[in-house]
Amino acid sequence: MTAPAHTATPTRARTAAPASRRDLGPQRGRSPAVARAYARRAQRTGPRHRAPDRADAGRAPFVMLVMALLGVALVATLWLSTAATADSYHLQSARKVARNLTEHGESLGRQVATLETAPELARQARELGMVPAGDAARLVVRPDGSVEMIGQPRRATAPAPPPPPPAIVAAPTPQPAPPAAASAPPAVEPAATPAPPPITPVPLPITPVPPAVAPVPPGVTPVPPGHT
Amino acid sequence: MGTTTRTTHRRRRPGPSAAGLRSRLVLGRVVLVLALVAAGFKLVAVQGLQAAALSAQAAGQRTSVQTLPAQRGTITDRNGTPLAFSVAAQALYAQPNRITAEQRAIRADPDMHKQAMARRVAQVLGPAVSEQEILSQLRSDRTTVLLAPLATPAQARAIQQDFPEISAEHREIRQYPGGELAANVLGVANWRADERKVRGLVGLENYDDTLLAGRDGRRVVDTAEGSDAVIPGSERAERPPVPGSGLELTLDSDLQYTVAQMLTDYARRYRAKGASAVVLDARTAEVYAMVNDVTFDPNNLAAATPDSLGNSAVSAPFEPGSVNKVVTAAAAIESGVVTPGTPLQVPGELRIADRTVRDAWPHGILNLTFTGVLARSSNVGTLLTAQRVGADRFVDMLTRMGLGQRTNVGLPGESAGKVPPRDQWSGSTFANLPIGQGLSMTVLQMASMYQAIANDGLRIPPRIVSTEIAPDGTRTATPAPAGIRVVSPQTAHTVRDMLRAVVQNEPRQRGTAPEAALDGYQIAGKSGTAQQVDPGCSCYSNSNYWITFAGILPADAPRFVVGIMLDDPAVGSAAPLFHEIASYLAGRYQIPLSTAPSPPLTLTLP
Numbered sequence: 001m002t003a004p005a006h007t008a009t010p011t012r013a014r015t016a017a018p019a020s021r022r023d024l025g026p027q028r029g030r031s032p033a034v035a036r037a038y039a040r041r042a043q044r045t046g047p048r049h050r051a052p053d054r055a056d057a058g059r060a061p062f063v064m065l066v067m068a069l070l071g072v073a074l075v076a077t078l079w080l081s082t083a084a085t086a087d088s089y090h091l092q093s094a095r096k097v098a099r100n101l102t103e104h105g106e107s108l109g110r111q112v113a114t115l116e117t118a119p120e121l122a123r124q125a126r127e128l129g130m131v132p133a134g135d136a137a138r139l140v141v142r143p144d145g146s147v148e149m150i151g152q153p154r155r156a157t158a159p160a161p162p163p164p165p166p167a168i169v170a171a172p173t174p175q176p177a178p179p180a181a182a183s184a185p186p187a188v189e190p191a192a193t194p195a196p197p198p199i200t201p202v203p204l205p206i207t208p209v210p211p212a213v214a215p216v217p218p219g220v221t222p223v224p225p226g227h228t
Numbered sequence: 229m230g231t232t233t234r235t236t237h238r239r240r241r242p243g244p245s246a247a248g249l250r251s252r253l254v255l256g257r258v259v260l261v262l263a264l265v266a267a268g269f270k271l272v273a274v275q276g277l278q279a280a281a282l283s284a285q286a287a288g289q290r291t292s293v294q295t296l297p298a299q300r301g302t303i304t305d306r307n308g309t310p311l312a313f314s315v316a317a318q319a320l321y322a323q324p325n326r327i328t329a330e331q332r333a334i335r336a337d338p339d340m341h342k343q344a345m346a347r348r349v350a351q352v353l354g355p356a357v358s359e360q361e362i363l364s365q366l367r368s369d370r371t372t373v374l375l376a377p378l379a380t381p382a383q384a385r386a387i388q389q390d391f392p393e394i395s396a397e398h399r400e401i402r403q404y405p406g407g408e409l410a411a412n413v414l415g416v417a418n419w420r421a422d423e424r425k426v427r428g429l430v431g432l433e434n435y436d437d438t439l440l441a442g443r444d445g446r447r448v449v450d451t452a453e454g455s456d457a458v459i460p461g462s463e464r465a466e467r468p469p470v471p472g473s474g475l476e477l478t479l480d481s482d483l484q485y486t487v488a489q490m491l492t493d494y495a496r497r498y499r500a501k502g503a504s505a506v507v508l509d510a511r512t513a514e515v516y517a518m519v520n521d522v523t524f525d526p527n528n529l530a531a532a533t534p535d536s537l538g539n540s541a542v543s544a545p546f547e548p549g550s551v552n553k554v555v556t557a558a559a560a561i562e563s564g565v566v567t568p569g570t571p572l573q574v575p576g577e578l579r580i581a582d583r584t585v586r587d588a589w590p591h592g593i594l595n596l597t598f599t600g601v602l603a604r605s606s607n608v609g610t611l612l613t614a615q616r617v618g619a620d621r622f623v624d625m626l627t628r629m630g631l632g633q634r635t636n637v638g639l640p641g642e643s644a645g646k647v648p649p650r651d652q653w654s655g656s657t658f659a660n661l662p663i664g665q666g667l668s669m670t671v672l673q674m675a676s677m678y679q680a681i682a683n684d685g686l687r688i689p690p691r692i693v694s695t696e697i698a699p700d701g702t703r704t705a706t707p708a709p710a711g712i713r714v715v716s717p718q719t720a721h722t723v724r725d726m727l728r729a730v731v732q733n734e735p736r737q738r739g740t741a742p743e744a745a746l747d748g749y750q751i752a753g754k755s756g757t758a759q760q761v762d763p764g765c766s767c768y769s770n771s772n773y774w775i776t777f778a779g780i781l782p783a784d785a786p787r788f789v790v791g792i793m794l795d796d797p798a799v800g801s802a803a804p805l806f807h808e809i810a811s812y813l814a815g816r817y818q819i820p821l822s823t824a825p826s827p828p829l830t831l832t833l834p
Contacts, residue, residue, distance in 0.1 A: 100382070103380065103381055103382050106315065110313075113309075117309065117406040118406065118486070119409055133815075135746070136815055151748055
């Protein structure tokens with residue numbers, strides 16, 4: 001408020017100066033500073049005596065407007081730059097979070113990819129005591145409603161221990177090997193008890209182990225009860 | 229003031245020094261002109277002659293070019309299961325000498341610092357690295373030591389936070405989650421220090437390297453003098469990296485794994501020197517499985533022997549033996565010289581040129597049908613039929629079957645096999661080829677022949693890459709190769725029906741491979757036994773054989789073709805292995821049962 005007023009003053013003083021010199025004509029010998037002081041007084045008191053100046057009256061609100069605008073702009077600039085700085089911090093930390101999450105996602109994806117490969121699933125199935133099913137027997141419903149069994153249901157047996165283990169699993173887990181079961185046992189015998197132990201320890205820290213069922217082949221065809 | 233005084237004083241002095249003054253002026257002028265000329269020459273030299281070199285030198289001091297690595301494409305199987313993918317990693321370096329100097333500068337004990345550093349690195353990287361090893365590297369006298377070649381970005385950051393003097397550099401790890409799974413097909417890609425990029429070494433990774441690798445981007449940045457610190461905002465001339473395309477294969481990784489297990493077990497049980505198997509889709513000839521008994525783990529390339537890196541299913545041709553009789557059969561049926569029921573009087577031996585050909589079992593004159601000739605794999609009967617067909621039609625059929633030509637399956641190192649050209653035949657050549665000796669083929673070519681029979685006579689060249697996946701996810705299917713008409717659909721049907729007799733097990737009408745039969749499904753196939761060449765005598769060996777089998781499942785509505793080759797196993801047949809694979813295929817793909825069992829066919833006439 002003060003600053004604009006201050007700057008405005010000299011201008012008026014200058015415009016008023018010739019008049020004041022005229023007015024104060026008789027009192028010569030005064031120093032210029034004193035003359036200016038008188039001039040200022042004259043100016044201060046002047047408007048009361050003069051007719052109101054239309055230009056001056058219009059200027060005041062304009063000045064107010066400009067000052068207000070400047071003030072608003074200043075505040076806005078401050079606020080915006082503060083906000084931008086704050087946002088840049090947010091951005092930085094969000095980027096960091098995103099990067100960490102991406103890396104985490106990638107590493108989880110890698111673990112899933114490793115865990116869901118056929119060799120890994122087969123290994124886990126083996127550890128759970130599952131054995132590959134042999135030839136499946138199939139039930140075929142004839143158009144007349146009779147059911148025909150094709151193939152001979154056999155109990156699935158653990159395959160002969162692979163001669164030299166191919167260095168994947170050092171200790172082959174003991175299979176619940178049914179003794180010499182190739183002799184076509186009756187179809188009532190329950191399936192080889194697939195001892196449901198707690199989830200096998202997985203080398204990676206991801207907990208939910210995918211169900212290790214995929215590699216056991218013919219679980220899809222309708223098989224008679226008791227056939228694995 | 230003094231100078232002025234002196235000058236005025238001189239001027240006041242009269243004439244005699246005027247000549248000296250002039251000579252001094254001349255001298256000064258000459259010196260000035262010489263200096264100007266020298267400056268001019270230097271100007272021309274700097275601005276004109278050395279301009280390029282100097283500005284390059286200046287740029288070298290100021291700017292550096294950074295490579296923006298392109299991620300290598302992923303290889304998946306037909307179900308989208310990843311078989312090979314890339315992971316970004318960081319290699320960690322340290323400069324032991326500099327660390328020592330810096331620590332001395334701040335009056336600290338360098339060794340204490342190095343111990344702390346080694347402890348932290350070992351702690352972050354886990355048990356894969358040894359703290360002692362890192363410490364000994366840090367204590368060494370080398371300028372730069374590689375602390376860890378493959379740390380994850382998070383690990384690298386954690387270490388650099390504590391020890392900023394450890395520098396990290398981009399690396400890419402190629403991972404094969406399945407290990408040995410399909411390794412011979414995929415091959416392996418590894419990090420090249422000179423190119424600073426992962427490049428395919430063998431297999432598909434090498435064959436489609438350009439496609440998989442993508443194109444590295446680059447950008448020019450200004451760096452602070454003497455360091456790698458990038459001046460912010462100075463990045464320019466940026467070319468973004470183009471990631472590599474992904475490949476989707478036609479392989480089914482579950483099937484691939486299971487067939488590999490079965491084949492390896494069988495080959496090991498019978499001490500085969502080598503073994504390969506291929507499973508093709510009967511209609512599209514897509515390779516569902518391609519397996520060799522010798523393989524390697526691409527995640528541990530150092531342990532692999534050079535022999536194990538190959539893919540013998542496409543690169544190692546062998547003599548097929550009786551499996552090749554299907555060519556004779558197709559040509560004979562197509563040309564109409566015989567029908568499946570045509571009776572043939574087959575003598576115990578047949579003399580062609582200088583060769584006497586016998587059957588695998590001694591016999592007098594046999595009354596076989598043509599079906600019986602195939603089912604009992606009679607060499608003599610086949611040659612009699614081949615003579616009726618004639619060499620020209622036989623050679624034509626060999627060509628149509630794709631023998632002696634690469635299949636262009638999309639794998640490197642493919643062999644075309646060897647078929648002797650017609651103009652180099654000797655008298656006995658036509659006694660060899662119809663029974664599958666004297667020519668060679670790969671397992672893939674063998675399976676492809678039977679695919680033609682399975683696909684109603686239209687042979688589709690097999691392929692292994694089904695789709696290319698661009699970096700933006702656009703999928704481009706590999707164009708289906710044009711089929712080659714081998715025989716008419718009718719002939720293919722007839723031959724397929726005849727081949728069912730090979731696995732038949734009727735009293736007195738037994739084929740050669742009843743072990744290949746599968747309950748509920750009609751199976752058409754052909755067993756083969758070929759004598760290997762004995763390098764000692766350059767003759768056919770009577771102890772070393774190639775045992776082959778090719779079969780179609782099911783014969784009445786073909787879905788799969790399986791080709792098997794065993795190199796000199798201690799067993800005479802690969803039929804039990806075919807049975808195992810077919811049984812698995814039937815379950816995995818839920819193949820509907822054949823509507824009726826194969827009808828008994830007459831092989832031997834009374």
